[in-house]
Every structure is written in C-alpha cells, then in structure tokens.
Amino acid sequence: MASSEQKIKKKSMFNVSLATANFSFDASNLSLLVGAIFVCLGTFGVFKFGAIKEKFADERISFNESETAKANENAEIVRKSNLVLQSDLERERAARLKLENKVAPRHLRAEQAKVIVEAIKPFQGQRILVTSIMGDAEAETYAVEFIGMFREAGWNPGASNQPDLALFTPSPVGVLLSISNEDAATPPPGANPLFDVFKSLGILTAGTTNPKVAKGSISLIVGTKPNGD
Template sequence: MFNIIPQAADAIYSWSNLLIVLGAMLALVGTVGAVWSGGVREKFADERITANEAETAKAKAETAQALLEQERLKSVMSWRRVTPTQAKKLATALSDKSIEPWLAWVGDDPEATMFRGDLEAALSAAGIKTKYFSGYARAVGLSVKGGTSEERQTLLQAFHAAGLPLYESDQVGLMKGQLEITVGTRPPPDFHGKDL
C-alpha cells in the first residue's frame, strides 16, 4: 500500500500516539485554565457590579439631597403670599374682633408690597378695617407693634393660627403708638424677629 519501511511506520505510530496524548493533556490543561480563569473573571465582574451599584446608590442619594436643597432654596427665595387656607384661618380667628390696625410696609420693596396686598385682602375678608402707610425705608419680617397688649396678642394668635410668621416688636412704630402691622423685606431663613 505505502512505500515505507516498518520502522518508519512504527516511528510515525509512536509519534502520533505521543501527539494524541500531548494534545489530550493540552486540552485538559486548557479546559482547567478556562474554568479557573472564568471563575476569577466572574469574581471581578461581581466586584465591579457591586462597586457600580454602590456608586449608583451614592449618586441617587446625592441627587435626592440636591433636590431637597433646591426645594429649600426655592422656599427661601420665593415671595411670601397669603394662601386661601391661611386667609380663611385668619378670617375665622379675627371674625369677632374690633381692631383697626395700620398696615405699613417698605414701599420700595415689590415683594413686601405684594405680601401687604395679600394681608390687606385677608384682613378685609375677616372684617378688619385697615389704614395704609408705605413710608418705611427699612424693615425686616412681619411685625406688630403699638396698640394695647391685648390687641397685639389677638393679632399674634390669629396670624400664628394661620401659619403666618408675625412677631411682636418692641420698637416704636411710625404711627405714634397706634396698632401697626409692619410688612418688611423678606427676612433671611434664620431670622427670628428678635434679631433686630
């Protein structure tokens, strides 16, 4: 069949068997290496996934904190207004009171002017007659002064029941001791009325 001598056929046979055994060993080593390195790769992939999940959670927490801060800043920067609910509460608390306060404000401050208008409407709805004065050049917050102690307490209780930040001032108003609500410039967030 082939023109080779028996010794050559034996040598080819021996080498072929050796290569088969060597190939099987290489296949075994390759399989073991692939299985082992696959496990190692999975471990690193799991660590990366865990790290990414932790970073995602941190980013979500930071985003939530930033949104809260944004809402806080909006509330600090927004103009004061009297809501319909606050106006109703004010009207309920003052409905049977007979007081006639001055409603004074910083006339050059558009926010204070708008807020004073809201307060005027709410007080009118409560049946309270007010007098006007916009001669203040500088005032902060929403304060009551003058009048009797009972009148001031009536206003303080009504405003607080409505959620409006009225405070009692010991300064002398421009209305010569008459009951006066002063609408000043919007105060800073940490203002407590007694800071002046």
C-alpha cells in the same frame, strides 16, 4: 438400565482429544487474561477520567462563583455610585430650592390664609393698620394680601386696599405686629390670637409695643424679605 445410561454420559463428557483440551484450556486462560486486562483498563479509566471530569466540574463551579462575585461586586459599585448620585442630586435640589426661595417673592398661601381667618374671625371689627416699606414692591404686594385676608375675616384694615407706605431707618425685616403702649397690660381682643397664629405659621418676625400705634388698634408692618425666606 440407569447405570449404563450414566456410563454412556460420562464417556461423552470426556470424548475430547488432549490437543483440543489443551487448546481450549489455553484459550480460556487467554480469555480470562484479556478480560482481566479490560477490567483493569475500565477501572483505571473510571478513576482517571472521573477525576478529570470532577476537576473540570470544580473549575467550572469556581469560575461561576468568581463571575457571580464579580457581578455582585459590580452591582455594589453601581449601587454606591447611584447613592452618591442621588445624594448629589438631593444637595443640588436643596440648593436650588433655597436659591428659589431666597429670590421668590413672599405670598400668603391659601392654606395659611384659611387658618388665620378661622383664628381671628371671632374678633370682627378689630382695627388694624397695614404698612409696608416705600419703594419695596415685594413687601407692598405681600402687604396687599394681608389686607384682603383681614377683610375676609371681618376686620377693619381701613378704606383702602393698599397698605400705607413709609420710610424706616433702619428698614424693618420680616413681618412685625405692634400694639399701643397703653394696651400693653390689656391687648386688643384680636391681638393675641393674631400673634399666636402668625407665630405658629412662621409668618411673624416680632411682636412689640409702639407708642405711635393708636389705642385699641393693631399695627402690622411688612418689612423687607429676610434672607433665606
């Protein structure tokens, strides 16, 4: 039974005419050929258009890098320009402050007066004569501020709240402290502390002895304003 069924199946496999077999064989070969052509075309397209895409991608990356470099370059130019501008502004500001400082009148700042008062207050009763140049309003106003400060410290600048006015040849410049020649070896108690605090605050121009100063007293002369002060 089994062998007869196999014979029937074998006969049905070859139950095709020669013409049909030839046609089917040629059609199959043609299909393989067409398929091979499409495979070749696909392979060619993948490589060719992949290379083109890669080229465009490289160009885009290069362009972006170029634009980034230009942006960085422009940013650096702007930064350097800002630095130059800032430097110019700083120079202009310094010049303006120097000019303002040169023409502005001198004043005892509150913090300066406080430091001086604390330094000389232990020597209350110390006699001091404050003098300024006659005809120099700026120096006279500055001298008045010293008189008020000395009174606050308990020193004795005299009965008047105005400085003595005098003519000098040549005119003294800045602030000068003097003591009597007789006191050179042993200065009045408040002389050295006043000298030291004036010097530390940049107020003092010079400290000298003067035969015209009364023994035991201190002389403060407010001269013309120094250039640049």
